[in-house]
Amino acid sequence: MPKLLEYRGKALLRKAGIATPDGRVVSTAGEARSVAEALGFPVALKAQILAGKRGLGGGIAFANDGVEVEAAAQRLLGTSLYGWPVTELLIETKCPILSELYVAVISDTAARAPLMIVSTSGGVEIEQAAQAGTGTTVSAAVDMRRGAPAYWCLDVVRTLPLPEATLVALAGVLARLYEVYRHNDCTIAEINPLAVTERGLIALDARIAIDDDAVFRHPELELERSQEVGDRNATALELAAAKIDEHDHRGSTHFVQIDPDGSLAKAQGKISIGFDGIGTGVSMAVMDELVPLGFLPMNFCDTSGNPTGSKLYRITKAILAQPLIEGYVFASCLSSQQLDVTARGIIKAFKEIFAPHGGAPTIPCVFSFRGAWDDVALDLFHQHGIDAHPWVRILGRDSTERELAQTFKDLHERWRAARGMAIA
Amino acid sequence: MKEVAWNVFSGGSVTIDLERCVSCATKACVSACNVPNLGSALALGPDGLPALAIAPERAAQGGCIECLACDLACQSDGLGALTFSLPTPEVDAYLDALRVAGDAPGRGW
Numbered sequence: 462m463p464k465l466l467e468y469r470g471k472a473l474l475r476k477a478g479i480a481t482p483d484g485r486v487v488s489t490a491g492e493a494r495s496v497a498e499a500l501g502f503p504v505a506l507k508a509q510i511l512a513g514k515r516g517l518g519g520g521i522a523f524a525n526d527g528v529e530v531e532a533a534a535q536r537l538l539g540t541s542l543y544g545w546p547v548t549e550l551l552i553e554t555k556c557p558i559l560s561e562l563y564v565a566v567i568s569d570t571a572a573r574a575p576l577m578i579v580s581t582s583g584g585v586e587i588e589q590a591a592q593a594g595t596g597t598t599v600s601a602a603v604d605m606r607r608g609a610p611a612y613w614c615l616d617v618v619r620t621l622p623l624p625e626a627t628l629v630a631l632a633g634v635l636a637r638l639y640e641v642y643r644h645n646d647c648t649i650a651e652i653n654p655l656a657v658t659e660r661g662l663i664a665l666d667a668r669i670a671i672d673d674d675a676v677f678r679h680p681e682l683e684l685e686r687s688q689e690v691g692d693r694n695a696t697a698l699e700l701a702a703a704k705i706d707e708h709d710h711r712g713s714t715h716f717v718q719i720d721p722d723g724s725l726a727k728a729q730g731k732i733s734i735g736f737d738g739i740g741t742g743v744s745m746a747v748m749d750e751l752v753p754l755g756f757l758p759m760n761f762c763d764t765s766g767n768p769t770g771s772k773l774y775r776i777t778k779a780i781l782a783q784p785l786i787e788g789y790v791f792a793s794c795l796s797s798q799q800l801d802v803t804a805r806g807i808i809k810a811f812k813e814i815f816a817p818h819g820g821a822p823t824i825p826c827v828f829s830f831r832g833a834w835d836d837v838a839l840d841l842f843h844q845h846g847i848d849a850h851p852w853v854r855i856l857g858r859d860s861t862e863r864e865l866a867q868t869f870k871d872l873h874e875r876w877r878a879a880r881g882m883a884i885a
Numbered sequence: 886m887k888e889v890a891w892n893v894f895s896g897g898s899v900t901i902d903l904e905r906c907v908s909c910a911t912k913a914c915v916s917a918c919n920v921p922n923l924g925s926a927l928a929l930g931p932d933g934l935p936a937l938a939i940a941p942e943r944a945a946q947g948g949c950i951e952c953l954a955c956d957l958a959c960q961s962d963g964l965g966a967l968t969f970s971l972p973t974p975e976v977d978a979y980l981d982a983l984r985v986a987g988d989a990p991g992r993g994w
Contacts, residue, residue: 697982701975709895711947770953771895771971779976784983784990805953809969812960844961 462648462670463684466509468551470667473645474652477637480663484553493534494527496552502526503555506533510545511694513586513668518542523555545694556663561654563587564635566603566642568649568672574602575642577609577635579618583654597621609639623657630662631655645682646675677707696721702779705772712768712798714776718760723785731757732787732873735780739765739793739803739832743862747792747829750866756873758790759783767798773806781814788825788873792865795832804830804838808845821850825872829865831858852876889936891944893951897971901959903934905966914967917958920950927955 465473471481483500486509487493497504508520515521520542522533530552540547561583569576580587582596590596601617603609615632623631634655642650651668676684685700695703702716720726726733734751736758738744748758762780764773781789791807793800807828812820830838835858842848848855854868874884887903901914915935918927926949930936939948956969983989 697979698976701973701979704975705973711894711950769895769951771893771897771951771969774953774971775895775973775976778973779979782976782980782983782990784988786990799952802952802954805957808957809953841957845957 462673463676463682464511465667465669465671465682466511466549467507467667468509468549469682470669471664473641473669474638474664474667477641477644479634479637479641479652480661481667482553482556482663482665484551486549486551487534488538488549490531490534490538493550493552494530497524497530498527500552500554504530505551505553505555506530506537507551507553508537508542508547509549509551510542510547512543512545515542520547556656556658556660556665558654558656558658558665560657561665562631562657562662563590563598563651563653564631564638564655565649565651565653565668566609566635566639566647567651568647569602572602574605575609575639577601577603577614577617577639579621579631579635581621581623583656587653603639605643608643609636611636614639627657627662634662634664641669645669646672646678648672698779698782702776705775705779709769709772712766712772713763714768714772715763716760716776716779717762718783720757720759723759726757726759726785729757731755733757733759733783733785734788734790734869735783735786736760736789737762737764737777737780737791739763739798739800740795741765743792743794746862747790747865750862751790751869754866754870756788756790756866756869759786764803765795765798768803768806770802770806770809773803774809775806777807777810778814781810786824788869788876789822789827790865790869791826791828792862793830793832793835798832799834800830800832801834801837801841804841808841808847811847812845820846822847822852825852825854825869825876827854827856827865827869827872829856829860831856831860889934891937891941891949893949893971894945894947895951895971897951897969899949899955900968900970901935902966902968905964906934909964909966911962913958913962914955917954919954920952923950926950 468486475481485496487496503525506522508515524530524533537547563580563583565578566575578600580596580598582590611632614635618628618631638650649670652664654665656663656665696718699718705714723733734756741763815822842855847853854872877884888900890900892898915927915929918925926939926944927935928938955967959967
């Protein structure tokens with residue numbers, strides 16, 4: 462779910478006719494000062510990172526003159542906030558605020574519709590406000606066939622304890638926010654806070670996230686497509702893997718690094734391994750069996766939906782490119798996929814990757830082929846000599862997830878022993 | 886070199902060195918190219934050598950389903966005349982960066 466930095470989100474809001482404070486993005490303290498002096502004081506300096514709670518984390522500062530601006534900019538730039546390096550600041554005019562509102566349009570899977578949410582408790586997390594019972598919150602599912610015209614939005618907010626003029630202005634903002642949500646294929650379009658000022662309603666922040674599957678429709682946003690990776694940047698390998706799926710709709714190669722740098726495995730005393738599964742259910746089941754045995758998949762990968770052999774070839778290269786893995790596990794349990802095609806992609810990748818070793822894997826690798834054409838897959842591994850290598854085990858349709866994990870553990874122990882390494 | 890070649894939908898190409906195929910007794914690539922219910926992209930031509938059975942444009946649009954059957958069949962039962970080239974520039978760039986940093990996986994890349 463690619464997210465937009467605040468200043469880019471605000472650009473979309475402005476384009477839709479929603480007011481935001483005057484401001485500019487800078488990357489040096491000197492630039493910050495000259496922008497602030499042009500805008501007029503006081504100003505806000507806001508770290509441009511893809512994480513929330515910037516105010517609490519010290520990522521937002523206010524300044525009343527040029528000296529203060531430079532000092533605050535020097536303090537913020539080059540630091541790290543919630544793991545994100547701060548390289549850009551948004552310098553904005555500080556608005557005199559009468560009160561703060563929360564407004565959002567989110568994709569609600571329960572309602573199977575966009576959900577419009579409005580609260581009089583702006584400036585804080587909406588969940589916290591709901592828990593504390595502060596303010597008044599209203600919400601309504603939007604009928605996408607009709608959209609969210611201002612008169613409909615006014616009906617949504619009419620019970621809020623706000624002056625009539627504010628309600629009318631709020632309805633206008635909501636109608637425009639819904640346009641931002643629809644036009645850009647968002648999963649969330651949120652303004653928190655939406656400031657009530659003497660000049661009207663002004664969006665002081667913007668949180669915009671785009672649907673992964675719609676990124677290709679918005680080249681103007683210049684987003685790099687990656688799979689869902691939570692509140693962190695996609696890794697270089699995740700971005701590389703996402704390219705495999707980008708223009709090829711035939712099956713999926715959903716690749717996410719669970720523990721990109723191996724630090725989680727290290728902290729838990731586990732061993733990092735590469736992982737590929739066909740079907741998320743079997744993947745979860747196999748990972749559940751592997752973890753108690755001392756292994757932590759460095760990545761999750763789902764290659765289901767009957768992908769081409771070429772996709773399997775490419776994603777297997779990506780999985781095995783992870784330098785810290787001490788093994789590779791492949792699991793399938795699916796009747797709707799041609800496992801012979803899957804096998805060919807993996808075999809081609811293995812023969813190429815381990816070519817300097819005659820195609821023999823140098824790390825323990827266990828495969829479980831269960832599903833349609835699984836017998837052909839097994840034959841192919843045999844035909845190409847992969848199953849004859851000492852660090853390879855191949856299981857068929859009569860094997861369980863537990864047997865797969867135990868087989869890998871036994872093989873890994875022998876592999877470590879052969880290298881004079883301690884058994885985990 | 887006498888060859889038959891086509892591009893594939895995902896970005897890549899297949900090239901068959903027909904001079905090698907002359908002495909190939911199996912033509913395993915052709916018999917391996919058999920997509921259930923869709924037919925084959927490869928067939929034997931009038932000269933008895935592998936040939937595209939569909940237009941190259943159609944092959945590039947997905948007519949070649951990139952199952953890699955021809956590739957592996959040529960390796961195991963043929964004479965290694967077929968090259969199924971599937972570039973992975975982003976993964977290669979990632980590995981290059983690891984090599985520069987001295988962190989490349991020691992698996993023979």
